Amino acid sequence: MYVKLALSNARRSIKDYIIYFVTLIICVSLFYGFLSLSSAHSDLINEDSYNFEFLKLMMKYSTYIVTGMLIFLIGYVNKYMIKRRKREFASYILLGIPQRNVAFMFFIETLIMGMISIVIGVIVGTLFSQLVTALILMTVKQEIVFSFKLYWDTVCITFLFFTSMYCIIGSFNVRTLSKAKLIQLLSDGKKSEFQFKRGKFVYLIVFVIAILLYIACVYFVHNILQAINNHEIVQGNETYYFPLAIGSFIIGTYALFYALSYILIIIKEKWINFKYTYTNLFLVGTVVSKIKTAPVLIATISLTFLGAALCFTLTLLLSQWSLGYLDNRIPFDTIVAGKLNIMQSEASISEIDYSGLVEYLSRENYHFDDYCEVEQYYIYDKAQYENHGKDMPLFAIGLSDYNYLRSMLGLGLVELESDTFTTQWMKIVDEKFISEYITENTTLRLKDKALQLNEKAYYKASIGEYIYKSYDEGLIILPDAWCKNLTLASKDFYANSDMKISNAASIKLEGELIPNWFEENYGKLLNGEKKNPLIVRLKAAETNIVLNATLGMRILGIYGGAVLLMISLTVLALQQLSDSIEHKERYIVLKKLGIDPKEINRIILKQISLYYTIPILVAVFGFYIFFNAFKIASKSITAAYIGDQAFMFNITISLMIIIIIYFCYFITTFYSFKRNVENE
Secondary structure (H helix, E strand, C coil), rough: CCCHHHHHHHHHHHHHHHHHHHHHHHEEEEEEEEHHHCCCCCCCCCCCCCCHHHHHHHHHHHHHHHHHHHHHHHHHHHHHHHHHHHHHHHHHHCCCCHHHHHHHHHHHHHHHHHHHHHHHHHHHHHHHHHHHHHHHHHHHHCCCCCCCCCCCCHHHHHHHHHHHHHHHHHHHHHHHHHHCCHHHHHHCCCCCCCCCCHHHHHHHHHHHHHHHHHHHHHHHHHHHHHHHHHHHHHHHHHHHHHHHHHHHHHHHHHHHHHHHHHHHHHHHCCCCHHCCCHHHHHHHHHHHHHHHHCHHHHHHHHHHHHHHHHHHHHCCCCCCCHHHHHHHCCCCCCCEEECCCCCCCCCCCCCCCCCCEEEEEEECCCCCEEEEEEEEEEEHHHHCCCCCCCCCCCCECCCCCHHHHHHCCCCCCCCCCCCCEEEEEECCCCHHHHHHHHHHHHHHEEECEEEEEEEEEEEEEEECCCCCCEEEEEEEECCCHHHHEEEEEEEEEHHHHHCCCCCCCCHHHHHHHHHHHHHHHHHHHHHHCCCEEEEEEHHHHHHHHHHHHHHHHHHHHHHHHHHHHHHHHHHHHHHHHHHHEEEEEEEHHHHCCCHHHHHHHHHHHHHHHHHHHHHHHHHHHHHHHHHHHHHHCCCHHHHHHHHHHHHHHHHHHEEEEHHHHHHHHHHHHHHHHHHHHHHC
């Protein structure tokens, strides 16, 4: 009998809590879809150029952490269900059913809902799995092939993970219901979270404090931007101000919603014309009542929505930045850059001949199509370069080496007059800084002779970041004749190859073959420091690392943002549906007073709109503050590695996802609310 009753209640619960049930299904499907990437039977890429083991490992454990946030939602909904059905549970006890059996029936009921959501979620998850796989294949420019199949190890983990969550929360529910007194079950159905227990000045003071905390948040963010743009003013304070900005906004949000309902009441009392216009009194009273009884919950929803929005947008932008950064970081297939002061003398540096490396790697079946040996020189006395800080001067390279690098990258050649020079800067260097440097250095003196800055004063071609050995990430480009009288600082190697090599082979080249060749041929010329004298980078290995990080950020950003968004919107929806059931008689009274059904629908729409809008407006305000700060702080990165079009595209995509999910929940809540009110 108990099982039959539990099954009947489960069917009714699925109907009553359809939004929660659908949310569970989506979350289970997302969990399965993302976790399937780490399945032992999943083979993302057949080509050995990529190794996504790190991505699989990151996805596996990060998915557990992100999905673990659902405990909040499941716990809240179970608590909400118990609160709504306390009278029903009391009726069962009065009919003679043991209290522990009533608690166990509720546990079976929620477990049945959970099991159904898992089964449907796994089936839908196979589709998500293919979408995620397609995203990865698109990123690595591979052919997309859809293959719908179940990964049984992932299916088992999904069942175990979610069943454990349901059982843990269910055990607490059983304990709570078993120990609850009958009088509490009969009279505790409408207990408010907060009531107006203090004087009006307390709420006004809390409201003022909330406003001051928001102002403080803006002030701290302003100081962070100052620290980024002008290190001499508040250098190092960015890490100090950031937690203060976050903390101010969080505390301010809780303070705001604690006092907001009282502030709305004051506004309602002062705005007489609006208050007594048609059904406005009923509408405002309903919204104020809801905010008054759950300020902490609504503030938490607002912050969760803010976290979801930032998670969506920032992770998509950061993943796009990683891809753009890769192209600028290492445009050549192989780079071997010597560290400063590793050789005994300038003569030792000049002895380095990378043609031997080309021959050596050729014997190892790794062939180069083209390569260049780039010599860098001290412009001034070598002693001025011993300080490896911000005061280190720029190094110089010859025009022929610079043009050869450009030709290897398919760029146009640069021409200089015999008595002129130009500069090359990393793409991320701020234009303002370059302008200041050029203004202060229009003339370059070498050995009592002067060179004038060329008409084309600087270039920002992407020739990699390892060529820049000074803090300012720039180079002086000199005519070759002027380099002969300068002291040699280093000799580096840049090469391209059309060969495709495996990830394992690229790691072996970076960590073993090239360092061993250098040690064998030039180890005796090292200046006492033989540990890691070279910076060796292969584009294949770097690409693999960056793709793992990029895909991880992009996938987890979408997943984390979706989970946070659905948690906040589900709780918002259930709060409104709770109101539609608990205060159904209010709408019945409106009907008896002759209010048109269409007008009642408009009241419902306004009520849901206000309730959905108020916490979201606070989240939008926070999003504007923090995202605008990110945009200003990263404007040079955006210009260099993302581009305005890609930046706007990623922002548009993330905001569209948020808006679509938001309106789906909004519309579903409206029609569910309307159905509950109409069913008398």
